[in-house]
Amino acid sequence: MFLRLLRRRQPHRLVLLGNGRLIRGFSGGFYLWVKGSRGWLMYRARVGIEWSMQFCADPAKVDRLRQDAADLVDAFPLTLPALADLGYERAEDLLRTPIEDADGVEAWTDSLFNSCVPLSHGNHQGILPSVPGEHHYPWPVKGADFVRYDDFQLWVTLPDGTHGAVAPVDRRGSGDGHVRLTFVPEGSAAAPTVAEAQDRGLMAVLPANSDVALQAFAQQVAPGRRTASGPLSPPARRHAGRSSR
Numbered sequence: 036m037f038l039r040l041l042r043r044r045q046p047h048r049l050v051l052l053g054n055g056r057l058i059r060g061f062s063g064g065f066y067l068w069v070k071g072s073r074g075w076l077m078y079r080a081r082v083g084i085e086w087s088m089q090f091c092a093d094p095a096k097v098d099r100l101r102q103d104a105a106d107l108v109d110a111f112p113l114t115l116p117a118l119a120d121l122g123y124e125r126a127e128d129l130l131r132t133p134i135e136d137a138d139g140v141e142a143w144t145d146s147l148f149n150s151c152v153p154l155s156h157g158n159h160q161g162i163l164p165s166v167p168g169e170h171h172y173p174w175p176v177k178g179a180d181f182v183r184y185d186d187f188q189l190w191v192t193l194p195d196g197t198h199g200a201v202a203p204v205d206r207r208g209s210g211d212g213h214v215r216l217t218f219v220p221e222g223s224a225a226a227p228t229v230a231e232a233q234d235r236g237l238m239a240v241l242p243a244n245s246d247v248a249l250q251a252f253a254q255q256v257a258p259g260r261r262t263a264s265g266p267l268s269p270p271a272r273r274h275a276g277r278s279s280r
Contacts, residue, residue, distance in 0.1 A: 067104055067148060069111035070118075078107060080149075089137075089144040097143055098134040104148045105130040123147060163190060163198035176200045176218045186254035186274055191247050197223040201251050204240060212243030212263025214251050 065083020069076050081103055084092055108114045108130060118126040129146050132139070143149055161168035167190055169177050176189075179200075183189055184207065193199050201214040216239040219225045225239070232239040241247045243264040249256070252263035255271040266272075 065150060067107055068114070069108055070113040071111055072113070076111075080104070083149050084140075084144045086144060086150075089140050092140050092144075094134045094136055094140050097140050101130065101132075101134055101143060101148070118147070164192070167200075172200070173218060184274070186271055188251045188253060191250045193219065193223060193225055193247060195224040197225075199223065199225065201241070201247060203251075204238070210265055212248050212252055212256075212265070213240050214243075214245075214248045214263075215240050216247075 065080040067078045067080050069078065080100065082100065084097065084100075115127050115130075118124075126147065129142065129148060134140060134143055162171055167177060167180070179189055179202070187203070189200050189202075191199060191201055197220055199216055199220065200218040202217050203211070204213045204215050205211040216225060216229050219229050229239045231237075244262045248263040249261075255267055256263055256265065257268045
């Protein structure tokens with residue numbers, strides 16, 4: 036098989052910052068911004084269109100996304116006037132114009148209602164062992180990067196050298212250092228075990244004294260400890276505030 040590497044056209048998208056500024060930049064994440072009484076709010080869309088995927092997108096299906104966005108924006112009547120004040124005057128036309136052809140799909144794909152959140156290159160398109168990007172890793176796992184404790188290592192190196200993701204099996208404060216494998220790449224030695232566990236409604240769990248568990252909890256346990264189970268280290272207890280693992 037012969038592959039050609041082509042330079043892609045960089046989409047010039049507007050992205051909205053949480054402080055209400057509109058800028059042009061590299062964007063990702065399929066979210067919808069609305070203006071509420073307390074400021075800008077962000078909701079995740081049902082689905083979004085990656086720039087290259089517009090060329091296989093059915094206009095009728097994309098139009099359903101437009102209708103979803105219009106329903107949400109209509110529930111927040113401050114949104115359209117606020118976008119107009121920011122200079123995004125085409126917002127209402129985009130929401131009210133049915134999408135019936137490739138031009139309509141292109142306009143929606145590059146609009147503020149499809150991809151409007153500024154992301155770093157790593158979080159957008161990165162590949163482990165660098166930064167895991169949302170293009171390459173399942174969102175239910177990647178999304179944890181934005182809510183996890185800073186001292187929990189979500190992404191780990193597995194014994195065969197591949198990279199995967201893990202989660203604790205109990206809440207912070209339990210003292211349980213076992214970890215559940217939540218993602219492994221195809222071809223990893225652990226992939227058949229994870230697949231079997233999912234088929235049987237079980238979890239693929241690694242012991243607290245495994246290298247993977249020690250990676251995951253490295254910043255929560257005292258240096259030199261041979262198990263991830265047990266009390267938090269003093270720095271981790273301070274980090275947890277009211278919580279303790």
